[in-house]
Amino acid sequence: MTIAVPDASVLETPPRPRGAIVEFIRQQPLGTVSFVIIVAMMFAGIFSELVAPYDPLEIDFASILSAPSLDHWCGTDAYGRDICSRLIYGSRTALVIGFTSSFIGSSIGAVLGVASAYFGGKIDDWIQRVMDVLLAFPIIVLALVVVAAFGKLLIGGMDLNLIIAIAIPILPRVERIVRAAAFSVRVMPYVDAARAAGYSHTRIIFRHMAPNVVAPYLIMLTAFIAQAILAEASLSFLGLGVQEPTAAWGLMLSGNAADFYRQAPWLILFPGVSISLAVFAFNLFGDSLRDFLDPRFKV
Amino acid sequence: MSIVEVGEDLRARNNTRPGTAGPLLEVDDLHTHFETARGIVRAVEGISFTVNRGEVVAIVGESGSGKSVTALSIMRLLPRLTGKIPKGRILFDGQSLLDLDDEQMRKIRGRDMSMIFQEPMTSLNPILTIGLQIMEPLQIHLGMTDKEAKARAVELLQLVGITDPERRLDQYPHQFSGGMRQRVMIAIGLACNPKLIIADEPTTALDVTIQAQILELMKNLSRKLNIALIIITHNLGVVARYADRVIVMYAARVAEQGAADAVFHRPRHPYTLGLLRSVPRLDRPRGSKLETIEGLPPNLALGSSGCRFAPRCPYRIAICDQEQPLFPTDTGGFSRCHRHTEIASGKIIWAAAGGAGLNFAANTEAPVLSVRNLTKFFSVKGGLRGAGGTVRAVQDVSFDIYPGETLGLVGESGCGKTTVGRLILRLEEPTGGEIHFEGVNLSTASPAELKAMRRKVQVIFQDPYSSLNPRMTVGQIIGEPLHVYKIVNGHKQGEARVAELLENVGLRREMAERYPHQLSGGQRQRVGIARALAMEPSFIVCDEAVSALDVSIQGQIINLLEELQRKYRLAYLFIAHDLAVVRHISARVIVMYFGRIMEVADRDVIYGESLHPYTKVLLDAAPVPDPTIEKKREPRLIKGELPSHLAPPTGCVFNTRCPLASQECREVIPKLEEKRPGHFAACIKI
Numbered sequence: 001m002t003i004a005v006p007d008a009s010v011l012e013t014p015p016r017p018r019g020a021i022v023e024f025i026r027q028q029p030l031g032t033v034s035f036v037i038i039v040a041m042m043f044a045g046i047f048s049e050l051v052a053p054y055d056p057l058e059i060d061f062a063s064i065l066s067a068p069s070l071d072h073w074c075g076t077d078a079y080g081r082d083i084c085s086r087l088i089y090g091s092r093t094a095l096v097i098g099f100t101s102s103f104i105g106s107s108i109g110a111v112l113g114v115a116s117a118y119f120g121g122k123i124d125d126w127i128q129r130v131m132d133v134l135l136a137f138p139i140i141v142l143a144l145v146v147v148a149a150f151g152k153l154l155i156g157g158m159d160l161n162l163i164i165a166i167a168i169p170i171l172p173r174v175e176r177i178v179r180a181a182a183f184s185v186r187v188m189p190y191v192d193a194a195r196a197a198g199y200s201h202t203r204i205i206f207r208h209m210a211p212n213v214v215a216p217y218l219i220m221l222t223a224f225i226a227q228a229i230l231a232e233a234s235l236s237f238l239g240l241g242v243q244e245p246t247a248a249w250g251l252m253l254s255g256n257a258a259d260f261y262r263q264a265p266w267l268i269l270f271p272g273v274s275i276s277l278a279v280f281a282f283n284l285f286g287d288s289l290r291d292f293l294d295p296r297f298k299v
Numbered sequence: 300m301s302i303v304e305v306g307e308d309l310r311a312r313n314n315t316r317p318g319t320a321g322p323l324l325e326v327d328d329l330h331t332h333f334e335t336a337r338g339i340v341r342a343v344e345g346i347s348f349t350v351n352r353g354e355v356v357a358i359v360g361e362s363g364s365g366k367s368v369t370a371l372s373i374m375r376l377l378p379r380l381t382g383k384i385p386k387g388r389i390l391f392d393g394q395s396l397l398d399l400d401d402e403q404m405r406k407i408r409g410r411d412m413s414m415i416f417q418e419p420m421t422s423l424n425p426i427l428t429i430g431l432q433i434m435e436p437l438q439i440h441l442g443m444t445d446k447e448a449k450a451r452a453v454e455l456l457q458l459v460g461i462t463d464p465e466r467r468l469d470q471y472p473h474q475f476s477g478g479m480r481q482r483v484m485i486a487i488g489l490a491c492n493p494k495l496i497i498a499d500e501p502t503t504a505l506d507v508t509i510q511a512q513i514l515e516l517m518k519n520l521s522r523k524l525n526i527a528l529i530i531i532t533h534n535l536g537v538v539a540r541y542a543d544r545v546i547v548m549y550a551a552r553v554a555e556q557g558a559a560d561a562v563f564h565r566p567r568h569p570y571t572l573g574l575l576r577s578v579p580r581l582d583r584p585r586g587s588k589l590e591t592i593e594g595l596p597p598n599l600a601l602g603s604s605g606c607r608f609a610p611r612c613p614y615r616i617a618i619c620d621q622e623q624p625l626f627p628t629d630t631g632g633f634s635r636c637h638r639h640t641e642i643a644s645g646k647i648i649w650a651a652a653g654g655a656g657l658n659f660a661a662n663t664e665a666p667v668l669s670v671r672n673l674t675k676f677f678s679v680k681g682g683l684r685g686a687g688g689t690v691r692a693v694q695d696v697s698f699d700i701y702p703g704e705t706l707g708l709v710g711e712s713g714c715g716k717t718t719v720g721r722l723i724l725r726l727e728e729p730t731g732g733e734i735h736f737e738g739v740n741l742s743t744a745s746p747a748e749l750k751a752m753r754r755k756v757q758v759i760f761q762d763p764y765s766s767l768n769p770r771m772t773v774g775q776i777i778g779e780p781l782h783v784y785k786i787v788n789g790h791k792q793g794e795a796r797v798a799e800l801l802e803n804v805g806l807r808r809e810m811a812e813r814y815p816h817q818l819s820g821g822q823r824q825r826v827g828i829a830r831a832l833a834m835e836p837s838f839i840v841c842d843e844a845v846s847a848l849d850v851s852i853q854g855q856i857i858n859l860l861e862e863l864q865r866k867y868r869l870a871y872l873f874i875a876h877d878l879a880v881v882r883h884i885s886a887r888v889i890v891m892y893f894g895r896i897m898e899v900a901d902r903d904v905i906y907g908e909s910l911h912p913y914t915k916v917l918l919d920a921a922p923v924p925d926p927t928i929e930k931k932r933e934p935r936l937i938k939g940e941l942p943s944h945l946a947p948p949t950g951c952v953f954n955t956r957c958p959l960a961s962q963e964c965r966e967v968i969p970k971l972e973e974k975r976p977g978h979f980a981a982c983i984k985i
Binding site for chain 1: 758766
């Protein structure tokens with residue numbers, strides 16, 4: 001055989017890419033800032049016991065509604081509980097509910113989206129009609145209905161039904177986006193090659209198609225964490241989410257905070273800022289991640 | 300006003316412009332760099348050439364050689380942030396383009412020089428009428444009123460051969476075919492009566508018969524209106540027929556330039572010589588094996604010293620390590636090779652890979668694949684108006700392929716050749732007809748039999764960029780079928796087999812760890828071949844397997860396919876639109892048109908004594924890389940375009956474009972008949 005093995009000198013490897021994290025920091029400064037906020041939030045959520053100066057449930061009638069000071073950085077609420085500590089514990093609630101509900105909703109949505117695009121025809125039509133129904137309701141309304149219908153199912157201190165209630169409205173939104181991306185993957189010759197090789201449907205969906213729609217999936221996942229945190233805060237505010245005395249940001253805005261916020265604006269200022277900051281950070285991070293993962297933005 | 304009068308009128312206008320002396324365009328020592336995250340890519344390094352008024356100059360080169368970047372530099376259309384011209388001078392009609400500000404440059408662009416792009420499908424705005432798009436430059440640059448601009452637009456459409464121009468002005472791009480859109484693009488390019496038109500691969504996306512029409516049109520217009528034309532292309536045949544002068548680029552530099560005749564007949568640079576040798580040609584007897592240029596072009600992001608072509612050059616000598624200038628040649632051109640006089644005198648000949656050819660033995664065995672009356676209809680959904688229809692993509696197609704044989708399948712786009720391939724691969728369900736593979740009827744086969752057939756029938760796709768999963772390594776791509784079909788036991792054995800397959804297709808075993816984007820086009824196509832081979836197939840569908848590759852790489856892959864065929868006794872169905880490539884590789888050839896087989900015969904019969912008028916037209920339209928032959932023959936231009944699939948012609952599908960068509964042809968569907976032993980054609984006139 002005289003098949004030419006190309007000369008080694010012309011087959012040089014491209015310059016080794018810098019570490020993905022270094023590259024991300026260089027290309028996405030805003031994304032990096034939001035990532036720092038997210039990390040801080042996660043740190044506070046995971047190590048609440050170590051970080052928080054007080055017990056979030058400890059009632060201290062001696063210092064009811066005291067203004068922010070060196071003792072109480074963010075002041076205290078109507079029961080004299082330290083707001084700073086409640087915010088730190090609240091980030092745990094927000095993260096657990098925000099992350100799990102977004103993860104569940106996005107993942108099921110993504111799998112349905114890829115399957116819908118792969119099979120097409122009748123299967124696609126049916127999945128889409130179900131998604132149409134789910135999409136007809138605003139996120140918060142649909143979540144409200146689900147919570148009201150199913151009640152509570154507490155597992156490990158977290159309300160599983162609350163998580164599902166927030167995950168369900170996220171599902172069709174992710175499904176649509178991933179389906180659109182999967183359609184363009186579906187017509188790629190490498191999918192035809194896999195079909196021509198006689199691989200099973202599950203293999204083609206999970207091995208050949210899903211990895212190629214990971215970018216939109218990750219972006220939607222992070223963006224919907226923000227939405228989920230907001231939904232959790234709203235539901236708690238409406239009294240259908242997390243219940244007193246658990247520390248949760250939305251809950252801190254409701255109840256007697258509404259009665260006292262004129263005298264004690266810190267009651268709503270700090271939880272409000274926390275929610276905004278978290279939503280802002282996750283949204284921005286999702287955006288930066290999209291730009292970073294999209295090869296068209298790469299030089 | 301007739302077309303000729305319009306032409307006379309325009310020529311008069313052109314000649315009255317100032318500065319008629321001297322060349323129209325002078326490019327002097329042009330350097331273009333791209334600043335990327337991975338460093339500076341020197342895309343063009345020291346290019347110099349001139350273009351005279353009314354002259355056709357071709358810039359030839361493979362992808363990445365810098366030919367398109369040269370054009371963009373002249374038009375000053377480089378990406379604003381990354382593209383830089385650090386050095387050089389571009390004189391256009393006495394003006395230095397690099398010294399103009401954006402505003403002045405905009406006035407020149409579209410008025411004095413215009414550009415025609417490769418993709419006629421996407422270079423027109425789909426939501427604006429053709430009329431508006433032609434009138435736009437006229438109103439912007441020449442300040443014409445609506446009425447004047449419209450009159451001129453009608454004139455222009457006539458000039459580019461579009462009938463019924465008044466009505467067509469109000470139509471949208473989607474109502475035009477690819478060839479017609481390219482005519483519209485030319486009309487827009489001509490609108491302001493420019494002095495120079497740059498056409499970047501103007502016919503690459505078009506079929507051969509349409510390509511001939513468009514090139515003929517451009518050449519005539521250039522002659523008639525005294526417009527200089529720069530054609531950028533990789534197709535040497537196109538260059539031979541239409542160019543006065545040729546510039547051959549290799550790795551950001553000019554390798555050779557000169558008059559077309561001189562460059563083609565006695566190249567003065569080994570790269571040009573290699574290019575001309577490595578393309579299969581219709582005008583030469585079929586060689587046993589293609590001579591190829593081995594290796595790959597250099598990476599422009601890395602600096603290099605010495606001759607850029609030296610690593611691939613069979614004539615390399617010690618002095619080639621040094622930087623070399625452009626040497627003037629005896630024919631008034633230039634060559635960047637120390638040995639240009641020796642090459643010109645024919646003292647040294649191309650001594651690259653050669654070898655034994657294929658012998659086609661007469662087939663006495665049972666066919667590996669038989670297709671009988673294969674038919675595929677697609678139903679098309681109508682829009683809001685609900686007018687759906689049926690597209691008859693493939694009708695009544697029958698053929699046999701024998702073990703170890705290559706059957707070529709040629710035709711223009713939309714003729715159903717790819718659908719035939721997809722039906723055999725069972726990627727589509729046939730509407731009617733039967734496919735027998737190794738004696739098993741696939742439409743009645745059990746799932747187990749189908750699965751066994753999947754292994755034996757494999758495919759190599761056209762596009763090496765999208766046929767490999769970007770998220771899998773080469774090793775995973777090739778290894779996957781080994782594990783799924785349990786061809787190997789365990790990981791160790793799998794890795795060994797992958798390495799063996801890689802070496803079989805001419806890649807090194809370390810490639811297994813790379814991802815597809817780290818490979819070049821040719822290397823990826825080799826991976827695609829290795830993936831197909833992993834299944835140990837007996838039959839491979841090659842769907843345009845080499846058409847996306849550069850000419851020098853194309854030859855390497857064709858040779859590889861032939862070697863593998865000999866080694867493993869593979870049968871190929873080789874689907875392609877390039878007649879010369881099909882001739883080189885096939886034993887028998889099928890010509891398809893509009894879903895039907897027109898002619899089937901042995902290779903030499905099809906190319907030597909074809910009977911069917913469509914085959915003749917097809918062969919006639921294909922340019923060959925030899926200016927003397929090309930300039931001598933008057934192309935028998937085929938009229939019209941492919942009919943609409945929703946309103947197919949009655950009778951013979953070719954009757955709308957056939958030079959022999961009569962009333963009878965519109966009534967009778969001709970049967971595929973054996974006109975001579977082993978030579979079938981579907982035509983009532985022969």
